[in-house]
Amino acid sequence: MQEKKTDLVVLGGGPGGYSAAFRAADLGRKVTIIEKSSVLGGVCLNVGCIPSKTLLHLAEVIEEAEKLAPLGVSFGKPTFDLEKIRAHRDSVIHTLTSGLDSLCKARKIERIVGVGTFLSDTELMVVTDKEELKLTFEDLIIAVGSRSVQIPGIPYEDERIWDSTKALELTHIPKRLAIIGGGIIGLEVATMYHALGSKITIVEMMDSLIPPADRDLKQPLLKKLKKQYEAIYTSTKVEKVEAKKESLTLHLKGDNAPETIEADAVLVAVGRKANSDGIALENTTIKTNGRGWIEVDKKLRTNVSHVFAIGDVVGDPMLAHKSSHQGKVAAEVASGQASAFTPMGIPSVAYTSPEVAWVGLTETEAKEKGIAFKKGSFPWTANGRALSAVATDGVSKALYDEKTGRLLGAGICGKNAGELISEAVVALEMGAVSEDIALSIHPHPTLSETFAIAAELAEGTATDTLNR
DSSP states (O other), X not given: OEEXXXXXXXXXXXXXXXXXXXXXHHTTOOEEEEESSSSSSHHHHHHSHHHHHHHHHHHHHHHHHHHHGGGTOOOOOOOOOHHHHHHHHHHHHHHHHHHHHHHHHHTTOEEEESEEEEEETTEEEEEOSSOEEEEEEEEEEEOOOEEEXXXXXXXXXXXXXXXXXXXXXXXXXXXXXXXXXXXXXXXXXXXXXXXXXXXXXXXXXXXXXSTTSOHHHHHHHHHHHHHHSSEEEOSOEEEEEEEOSSOEEEEEEOXXXXXXXXXXXXXXXXXXXXXXXXXTGGGSOOOBOTTSOBOOOTTOBOSSTTEEEOGXXXXXXXXXXXXXXXXXXXXXXXXXXXXXXXXXXXXXXXXSSSEXXXXXXXXXXXXXXXXXXXXXXXXXXXXXXXXXXTOOOOEEEEEEETTTOXXXXXXXXXXXXXXXXXXXHHHHHHTOBHHHHHTSOOOSSOSTHHHHHHHHHHHTOOSXXXXX
């Protein structure tokens, strides 16, 4: 085994890992990044966020074309060349990964393609295709991400059983697609395959889809999906999946669900599990909690002072944009700078049709915590741009502290909600009050002005609708 001393090691090359490596290099550290794949970007860039959004764009265009038919603009029935679609998806991924390669080289970061596991609090063993290395490091940032959760009773060896990665491979379009899990990943895949012609059935254990989002916020989406999909079973458990030659049989348990349903493919999307169990933490004194999440403070430092952890391995929310910001903080702290990860809110987005996005305190959380608030909620049916774009399935809402008027949280459901929520993120971080947003002149007609009108409703100064 070859032995080598290093300065700062980043274990994992996803959005958090490469952000940490790049920031540390910019601060003068000599950085080594260890990633099992030959390309950077992790799950998000290669088999998650980016390929899914590429395919979701196609679904959006298909739906937009269908909406125009009653308005007098008709197109022929769409046909699908899966080979060309996959080639486009791959070209988008290649453009981004090659860009990361260039940035890595420009910063003179050492890259090792291999699997790293701990030997001690100061040593790693790295296994590559050619050799085994023993690395002694000064500082280390753990950024090894997560993987799809598997549940019992599923014949995972059957090629018709998918996780999100396999679903995004787009090998074929199943006639009937059953999705176990009604969270963001499940619904995004449902959106893609529905547009491509699959009949969709969703099975969710909780009493509603996208459980973390407020019910009134996601209502425009739920109302639409009930019309589009074959069936949606909530408060329902999949007890087992039986693989037959002609189809897959799902055995269900729920008050309003049938005993069995048939499908040609099944997506299992019931959450993700941190990869902290695959790096030999038992050889260290690094602490984890009962869920396998590595315990860190606001500086992303573990109980071992020179080891940091970021992203999915430190817990929810498991989002790429959280990871990248944490990566920068960890790199800065490790390099002696004053930095901490203390966001007022981390936005979540479901890239469905319509999109659902929220940040900060939800209405459900505020009520559970006994926080007094005033609320502004504006339906998109009264917005000129939404009407013009045939996009009235939407609502913009915001919660403000009853005494101070300060923004506590916001949610937007509708076309481009994932873009529109950014204004609420900035307002939350800057400590804006409802008057700040209401008095900020928004362009008209736009979808963005719905957020301003929600603030006016909280203030009681709205003119585009009746004040409550």
